[in-house]
Amino acid sequence: MRLDAPRIAPLREDELTEEQRAILAPLLAQMPLLNIFATLVRTPAALKAFLAWGNYILAPNGSLTPRQREIVILRVGFLCKSGYEFAQHEQIGLHSGLSADEIARIKQGAEAGWEPGEAALIHMADELIADHFVSGATWAQLRAQFDETQCMDAVYTAGQYTQVSMFLNSFGVQLDPGLTLDPDLKG
Numbered sequence: 001m002r003l004d005a006p007r008i009a010p011l012r013e014d015e016l017t018e019e020q021r022a023i024l025a026p027l028l029a030q031m032p033l034l035n036i037f038a039t040l041v042r043t044p045a046a047l048k049a050f051l052a053w054g055n056y057i058l059a060p061n062g063s064l065t066p067r068q069r070e071i072v073i074l075r076v077g078f079l080c081k082s083g084y085e086f087a088q089h090e091q092i093g094l095h096s097g098l099s100a101d102e103i104a105r106i107k108q109g110a111e112a113g114w115e116p117g118e119a120a121l122i123h124m125a126d127e128l129i130a131d132h133f134v135s136g137a138t139w140a141q142l143r144a145q146f147d148e149t150q151c152m153d154a155v156y157t158a159g160q161y162t163q164v165s166m167f168l169n170s171f172g173v174q175l176d177p178g179l180t181l182d183p184d185l186k187g
Contacts, residue, residue, distance in 0.1 A: 035175070039173050067098060073092075076162055079125065087175055128155065
């Protein structure tokens with residue numbers, strides 16, 4: 001975690017306005033109020049737009065499998081040093097077909113024993129974080145494994161979770177109860 005305390009405090013449910021409650025209602029029907037949403041809801045219009053795009057990225061019928069999507073998200077979260085993002089998606093990754101060993105290997109990179117498509121996704125995330133561009137060689141690796149829509153969705157996913165990591169890190173969003181900070185993301 002970059003910060004030990006929030007710069008922007010998350011709202012408690014009893015502090016929410018009617019507008020904020022309406023925006024959060026679909027989420028609260030599925031889960032407790034997470035710190036990310038309790039923080040971002042301070043700007044309701046922004047959260048509403050953010051959720052619309054996020055729903056595309058996380059759609060269960062998206063072009064990437066949940067496993068593929070979580071590989072990208074976890075790699076981006078790790079590279080952005082987002083303790084919250086990595087901890088939250090570590091749990092999601094475990095429910096999306098990744099093992100604990102594979103999640104640990106995501107931190108090691110594309111050369112840590114991945115099949116070609118998964119290695120290409122990790123290379124893509126690395127390049128996007130480092131240079132905001134996917135090289136020709138990595139694009140060729142992606143296209144050998146994925147169709148055009150999947151390649152676009154992989155880039156969209158990396159972009160979305162880079163932005164999320166920036167929010168979380170800069171606003172000081174703290175871990176939700178039950179999550180454990182990865183020791184490689186302390187400080």
